[in-house]
Amino acid sequence: MHSMMQGYIRYVDAVNLRIGRIVMYGIFVLMGILIWSSISKTFFLPSLWTLEMAQFTMVAYYILGGPYSIQLGSNVRMDLLYGEWSLRKKAWFDLLTVFFLIFYLCVLLYGAISSTAYSLGYWGGDPLSFFGGLITGGEEIGRLERSSSAWRPYLWPIKSIMILGMFLMLLQCISELFKDVLRLKGEKI
Template sequence: MIRLAYSYINGVDALNRRLGRIVMYGIFVLMGILLWSSVSKTFFLPSLWTLELAQFAMVAYYILGGPYSIQMGSNVRMDLLYGEWSPRRKAWADLITVLFLIFYLGVLLYGAVGSTAYSLGYWGTEPFSFFGGLVTGSEEIGRMETSSSAWRPWLWPIKSVMILGLFLMLLQCVSELLKDMLRLKGEAI
């Protein structure tokens, strides 16, 4: 059982570390979009798509970088008391709080799947069966949701990125939960 936990931890941590190291360069993509926005507004006709694309890039940067941030321990933490606690007490506190985070991420993931199904033209109440139907061919994509801006891009790509990011964050939180449980058992992580 412990070997399986270590395998899961190593696999998820490696995946999120690699993806996080790639995604962190997304800030340059965001800077390029905003630079083009400034240049086009100054010298040419303003581009309609730049600010909304910058928002999409920022969402992707933030949500795909979240699992790496949790893994590195660089998420915001109230260190008023936590810094003085023993490693065992920290593990207990982290174990309890990560359980709440896993529940919260599960609710967010369920909502993101429903929202993505809606953006693909599904108006029913079972978004998971809709995606299963897409795979088997029993469902079809309907009229796709677009943004209300003048550019009017489809919203399913960024919503799909949100599903991926929330899923990876959920995997990373389970990894952190297992690490805390192993620490409480006296295992070296």
């Protein structure tokens, strides 16, 4: 069981490390979009796509960078008490609170799946069966949802990125849960 947990930790941490290291350069993409927005508004006709594309880029940056942030321990914590605790007490507290985070992420993931199904033209009540039907050919994509802005981009790509980010965050939280269990058992991670 311990070797299975350690294998899961190694695999998930490696995946999120690689994705996080790539996504962290998304800030430069965002800067490029915002610089182009400033230049086009000053010297040319303003670009319609820049503000919304900057928002989409920032969402991808935060959502896909979140698991990497948790892995590094750079997420926000209330260190008023936590910082002074022993490693064992921190592991117990993290073990307890990670269950709340996993529940919250499951709710967010289901909401992201529902929202993505809606953006692909599904108006039913079971988005999981819709995606299963897309794979097996039992469902078809309907009228695609678009933004209400003047640019009117399709919304399913960014919503799909949100699903991926929430799923990776969930996997990383399970990895952190396993790390806490191993710490409590005195195992080296």
